[in-house]
Amino acid sequence: MLARAVTFALVGLEPRRVEAEAHVQFGQPSFTIVGLADRACQEAKQRVRSGTLSAELTWPGKDHRITVNLAPAELKKEGSGFDLPIALAILAATHQIPRARLEEHASCGELALDGRLRRVGGVIAVAEGARRAGLERLVCPYEACAEAALAGVEPVGVRHLADAAAYLRGELEPPEFVVGNGKPRRPPLDLADVRGQERARRALELAAAGRHNMLLGGPPGIGKTMLARRLPGILPPLEEEQALEVTRIHSVAGLVDPDHPLVGYPPFRAPHHSASTAAIVGGGPRLRPGEASLAHRGVLLLDELAEFQRPALEALRQPLEDGEILVARAAGSVRFPARFQLIGTMNLCPCGARGDPGAECTCSAQRLARYRDKLSRALMDRFDLVVTVPRPRATDLQGGPGEGSDVVRGRVVAARLRLAETRPARTPEADELLTRAVERLPLSGRGRAKVADVARTIAALAASDQVLPEHLAEALAYRPPKELST
Amino acid sequence: MTVLRRRELPPLLRAIHDPPARLYLRGTGDRDLVSQTAVAIVGARACSPYGSQVARMLGRELAAAGIVVVSGLARGVDGEAHRGALEAGGRTVAVLGCGIDRDYPAAHASLAREIAEGSLLVSEYEAGVEPAPWRFPARNRIIAGLCAATVVVEARERSGALITADFALEEGREVFAVPGEITSALSAGTNALLRLGATPLTSAADVLESLGIEPPSAVRPAISEVAASLLERLPASVDELVRASGRSVGEVAAAIAELEIAGLAAEGDGLCRALA
Numbered sequence: 117m118l119a120r121a122v123t124f125a126l127v128g129l130e131p132r133r134v135e136a137e138a139h140v141q142f143g144q145p146s147f148t149i150v151g152l153a154d155r156a157c158q159e160a161k162q163r164v165r166s167g168t169l170s171a172e173l174t175w176p177g178k179d180h181r182i183t184v185n186l187a188p189a190e191l192k193k194e195g196s197g198f199d200l201p202i203a204l205a206i207l208a209a210t211h212q213i214p215r216a217r218l219e220e221h222a223s224c225g226e227l228a229l230d231g232r233l234r235r236v237g238g239v240i241a242v243a244e245g246a247r248r249a250g251l252e253r254l255v256c257p258y259e260a261c262a263e264a265a266l267a268g269v270e271p272v273g274v275r276h277l278a279d280a281a282a283y284l285r286g287e288l289e290p291p292e293f294v295v296g297n298g299k300p301r302r303p304p305l306d307l308a309d310v311r312g313q314e315r316a317r318r319a320l321e322l323a324a325a326g327r328h329n330m331l332l333g334g335p336p337g338i339g340k341t342m343l344a345r346r347l348p349g350i351l352p353p354l355e356e357e358q359a360l361e362v363t364r365i366h367s368v369a370g371l372v373d374p375d376h377p378l379v380g381y382p383p384f385r386a387p388h389h390s391a392s393t394a395a396i397v398g399g400g401p402r403l404r405p406g407e408a409s410l411a412h413r414g415v416l417l418l419d420e421l422a423e424f425q426r427p428a429l430e431a432l433r434q435p436l437e438d439g440e441i442l443v444a445r446a447a448g449s450v451r452f453p454a455r456f457q458l459i460g461t462m463n464l465c466p467c468g469a470r471g472d473p474g475a476e477c478t479c480s481a482q483r484l485a486r487y488r489d490k491l492s493r494a495l496m497d498r499f500d501l502v503v504t505v506p507r508p509r510a511t512d513l514q515g516g517p518g519e520g521s522d523v524v525r526g527r528v529v530a531a532r533l534r535l536a537e538t539r540p541a542r543t544p545e546a547d548e549l550l551t552r553a554v555e556r557l558p559l560s561g562r563g564r565a566k567v568a569d570v571a572r573t574i575a576a577l578a579a580s581d582q583v584l585p586e587h588l589a590e591a592l593a594y595r596p597p598k599e600l601s602t
Numbered sequence: 603m604t605v606l607r608r609r610e611l612p613p614l615l616r617a618i619h620d621p622p623a624r625l626y627l628r629g630t631g632d633r634d635l636v637s638q639t640a641v642a643i644v645g646a647r648a649c650s651p652y653g654s655q656v657a658r659m660l661g662r663e664l665a666a667a668g669i670v671v672v673s674g675l676a677r678g679v680d681g682e683a684h685r686g687a688l689e690a691g692g693r694t695v696a697v698l699g700c701g702i703d704r705d706y707p708a709a710h711a712s713l714a715r716e717i718a719e720g721s722l723l724v725s726e727y728e729a730g731v732e733p734a735p736w737r738f739p740a741r742n743r744i745i746a747g748l749c750a751a752t753v754v755v756e757a758r759e760r761s762g763a764l765i766t767a768d769f770a771l772e773e774g775r776e777v778f779a780v781p782g783e784i785t786s787a788l789s790a791g792t793n794a795l796l797r798l799g800a801t802p803l804t805s806a807a808d809v810l811e812s813l814g815i816e817p818p819s820a821v822r823p824a825i826s827e828v829a830a831s832l833l834e835r836l837p838a839s840v841d842e843l844v845r846a847s848g849r850s851v852g853e854v855a856a857a858i859a860e861l862e863i864a865g866l867a868a869e870g871d872g873l874c875r876a877l878a
Contacts, residue, residue, distance in 0.1 A: 315840040318851040334872060464871055471871040476787050481647035481677045485709060506839045506872030549863075556863045574852065589856035592863075593840075 117141075119208030119215045121201035122222045124245035125193050126238050128403055128443070128450030129368055131245025135187045136198060138205035143181035149202070151186030154194045160227075163196075164203045167227035171278035176210055194402055196226035197236040200255065203227060203277055204284070213284040221272070221284070222246035223255040231277040233257040237370030240363060240377075243267035255280055261293035262377040263367055266360060300359070300380025301373065303348040308520040312508055316343050319503045319594060321524055324350045325531035326573030329436070329458040329498050331421070331596075334505035335472035340461040344417050347459060348384040349521035351415075352529045358413050361453065365405050365412055383414035385456075389423040397431045398452045399443040408435050411456035421460035422490040429495055432458070436498045458498065472507045500566045502596040531576040540575040542568070542583040549585045553592055567591045603628050603702065603729075612637035618747040618773050622726035625744075626702035629718035635693055636724065640670040641809055642745045642770070644763040645679030645755035645780075650788050651870020653756035656780055657682035658689070658868075659877045660753060663806035665692020667818055672697065672748050674741060675710055675723070679755045679763070688716055695748065696723045699741035701731035742766040751776035751809055754800075757791030764791050767800070776812055778803040823864040829857040836867060836876040843874070 118139050124131035147161050168175050176182055184202050186193045201223045208215045224242045226234040235257045243264040246254050254264050258273035265271050272290040274280040282288035310317060316332060320343055323330040332340040354362060362379045366372050372379075387396060387407040398406030408416055418424060435441050439455035464470035466487045469477040479487070534540075542550070554564055568583075571591035575583045604627040608616070615621055615636070627633055641664050643657055657679040661671050665687035673680040675696040687694035696717050698706065702725040705711040717723055726744060727737070742762060746752050746769035754777070757763040767777050779800040782789025796802055803809065807817045825833070832843055832854065843854045858874055861867035867876050 312841060314844045314851045315855070318855075471873075477648075477650075479648060484648055485677065504869070504872035508839075508841065553859070553863055556865065578852075586852070586856045589859040590852045592859035593855035 117209045117211065119205050119218065121205040121208070121218055122246075122249070122251060123198060123201040123224050124222065124242040125191060126241055126368060127191070127448075128452060129241060129364060129405065130450075131241045131248075132191055133245060133249055134191065134193065134198075136201040136205045137185045137187060138202070138209040139183045139185075140176050140180055140206065140209045142179055145178050145180060147182045147184075149184045149186070151184075151189045152192045153186055153198070154192065156196050157186070157193050157198055160196065160199045160202050163199050163227040163229060164206065166229040167199070167231040167277050168203055168206070170229065170231035171276060171281065173207060173212055173278065173281060174210060176206070182206060195236060196234075197224040197238070197242070199227040200225035200233065200277070200280065204255070204280065207281055213281050217284050217286075220251065221253045221255050222249070222251045222269075223280075225255075225257045225260070227277060233274060233276065233280070235259045235374070238368040239263045240267050240367040240372070243269045243271070244364070255283070258291070258293065259374045262374060263363075263372050265293070266363060266377060300353070300378050301376045303381055303384065305346045305349055306521045307346045307350060307524055308517045310339060310343060310346065310518050313339060313343065313505065313518075316340075316503055316505050317518060319501050320344075320347055321350065321528065322570065322573050322577065322594070323347065323457065323459070323501055324524070324528045325577050326500070326535070326570065327457055328500035328570060328573065329460075330501040330503070331460045331462070331499040332503055332505060333462050333464050333471070335470065335475070335507050336463055336468045338505055338507050340505060341417075341419050344415075344419070344459045344461060345384070345386070346521065347415050347457075348382050350524045350528055351382045352525065352532060353381050354379070354413055362413050365409050365453070369405055369410060371410070383411055384417065385411040385414070386417040386419060389418070389420050391424070391428060393425070393428045393431050396428045397435065397441050397443070397454070403443060403445070403450050405452045406441070406454075408432060408441060408454040408456060409452040412453045414456060415459055416456040417459045417461075419461050421462040422487055426490060426492075429490075430492065433494055433498070460499065464504070471504065474507070496596060497562050499596065500570055501594040503594060527577060530579070531573065534576045534579065535573070538581065540572050540581055540583050542571070542588065543585070546571070546583050546585045546588045549588050557592070557595075559595065563595055567595060570594055604633055606633070606636075612748065614750070615744065615747040618743060618769070620743060621747065622744060624726065626725050626728060627722050628702050628724070629720070629722040631693060631695075631720055631722040633722075635670055635695055635722050636748060638670050639668075639813060639815075640672045640695065640749045641813075642672045642749040642752040642766065643679065643683035643755060644673055644742075644745065644752065644766045646757055646761055646763065646788055647676050647678040647680075649678040649682075649756045650786070651868075651873065652782070652875065653679055653780075653788065654682045655868045655870060655875055655877060657755045658686040660755070660803075660806050660809075661686020661694070662690040662692075664809060665694065666690040667806070667810055667815055668692070669810075669813070669815070670695055672745055674699065674738075674745055675706070675714060675717075677707055677709065681710055681713055683755075684713060684717060688721075693721045695721060697741055697745045697748070698723060698725040698727070699738040700733035701725065701727045701729045703729040704731075704733065706733045738762055739765050743769045746770040746773065746775065749775065750813055751778060753778040753780065753803055753809065754792050754795060755780045756782060756788045757795075758787055759790045759794065761791045764795070767795055776801065778809060823866070825860060825864055825866065826857065828853060829860045829864075832857050833861060833866060833876055836874050838874060839872050840874065
């Protein structure tokens with residue numbers, strides 16, 4: 117007998133329709149899966165067989181030959197999400213569930229040996245594929261219901277293969293799914309924890325208001341990372357469209373929290389400096405989104421920027437420019453959105469003592485030059501705000517806690533609104549100051565444009581319709597200092 | 603390219619114990635540049651922001667007074683001294699420790715080009731000679747030899763800049779040392795020079811005075827009241843200035859930028875310092 121179940125495979129972030137066709141006939145006993153299935157997919161045989169038996173369903177007898185084809189045959193199938201469609205197709209082929217009803221549903225999920233269903237990544241993309249293909253219902257693991265519902269299909273959440281079969285036979289209504297606490301999770305860290313550091317705090321606020329990339333330099337242990345981690349907390353929440361876009365990417369990476377499926381706040385990613393190029397921009401054999409894409413519409417923190425591999429850093433230039441990453445393969449290319457805000461931190465020298473009055477830098481001139489050469493000028497140019505934070509003297513640590521994230525976020529939101537409505541223009545006096553600065557300070561053409569851009573953000577934060585000389589002068593203070601430029 | 607034979611060497615250089623056999627010149631500057639009143643500014647390659655700012659300031663002010671600034675085109679203090687001189691529209695001479703056609707270090711290739719336009723690069727080595735560690739101390743005798751006075755800006759205990767100072771002392775030329783923090787290893791060399799009797803340098807005017815040159819009357823650019831009040835509190839970080847003055851970060855940052863444009867202050871490693 118022949119039966120088919122519909123599911124979707126992911127190519128990058130895009131769902132492609134895949135039909136799991138099962139053919140069960142008399143013959144030498146065997147179980148074969150064809151259709152460019154990868155290792156995890158081939159191993160589905162063992163899980164499907166055990167799962168079916170554990171569900172007290174009938175497995176085709178000793179004199180049956182089972183062939184499963186995952187069509188289209190030229191598309192690579194990866195992962196364990198095909199377990200459920202394969203099992204359902206075999207059950208339909210052996211008349212244990214109605215074939216016609218199965219074809220009205222899409223399905224995905226991994227089977228445990230005892231027949232329970234496990235979550236897989238990318239459910240939201242599968243659900244989207246189902247919606248586009250005109251299938252209204254998706255049979256999926258119960259925990260993935262909330263994720264599937266975001267894509268606008270009706271999820272049929274089941275906990276066990278037996279439930280799925282019962283549901284398709286019309287013997288069981290799927291349990292209502294309850295989202296634990298459907299609201300997106302707020303970024304947990306608050307700016308009030310940061311004492312002192314007035315200048316760096318101000319730069320952080322500017323970065324948030326103007327979506328500027330920022331580089332924090334300074335000796336170790338002065339709170340560069342602590343500050344950077346508090347940036348998401350002062351950013352406005354994502355709009356619905358953006359939230360869905362981000363959730364889709366996180367779903368493919370298997371990062372969606374079942375209790376808070378929607379990523380409603382700007383995501384924050386901080387890969388370790390040992391990360392490979394593929395880990396950062398995406399790709400690899402399974403074409404997964406990288407950290408840069410996971411930080412889409414949010415913040416990508418590269419802590420100890422100069423310790424990253426240079427190819428990984430250089431690969432970031434494309435997304436910083438275009439807001440997306442194109443991963444090309446011989447078989448075709450995949451686009452990952454990656455419009456993130458880049459925050460970097462670094463020491464001022466390899467030994468870390470520069471900028472620290474209590475320590476003596478032992479770096480040689482060559483070593484220092486090599487350290488700074490790690491960052492190409494092209495990458496350095498992407499940072500609109502560069503702030504050097506010296507180690508505060510002990511007395512400076514005292515003093516009350518700073519403003520909380522809520523207060524700062526209020527100002528950021530207001531400034532963003534203002535920037536979206538009108539672009540503050542420079543007054544003639546401000547123009548004159550900029551010209552003078554270009555003459556007197558080392559400032560490239562690109563540097564000039566960045567200063568003008570930051571000055572606009574400063575004006576917007578000050579609720580001014582014009583960029584005044586004082587706004588421009590402050591913007592000049594965030595240009596890269598000589599010791600960090602190459 | 604021009605070559606000066608031994609008897610064509612400037613008198614000061616010819617007078618040293620071991621003058622070079624010939625001196626190659628590169629650049630569009632007048633060949634008389636090497637015979638004019640010159641001051642050497644030398645120091646550490648891995649200098650601190652303090653050192654680089656002082657070197658730049660001295661280069662600028664000495665060149666503005668018409669003195670030729672001589673140094674060794676190295677990273678750090680040397681490069682800053684050349685840049686300061688060029689910034690003031692003055693003239694400078696870079697003495698190389700390698701063949702006259704080489705730009706070493708490579709990072710200073712563009713600086714060398716700027717110097718070649720209007721000033722001079724000089725070397726006792728013919729084209730094609732590789733830079734080698736032992737050539738740099740030899741080069742230092744030419745730096746000291748060309749100059750009436752030598753200023754050491756920052757030097758560790760065993761620094762090449764001290765070799766230059768030794769040559770200058772041997773030839774009876776004036777040696778100045780820029781005082782630094784006694785706790786900083788980068789000032790150990792200069793402070794040792796001071797203890798041995800070098801003249802402490804507190805401003806470019808000290809050098810001019812010893813050479814009998816009238817310093818050009820400085821016109822202080824007009825700056826705002828806020829900037830002037832902050833200038834008095836330097837050196838300090840922006841955060842310290844914010845707390846000390848009670849002004850907002852924005853105001854302080856704007857005032858610092860104003861001082862930087864006016865050439866009165868500079869920021870390095872997060873600390874603002876007054877210049878001049």
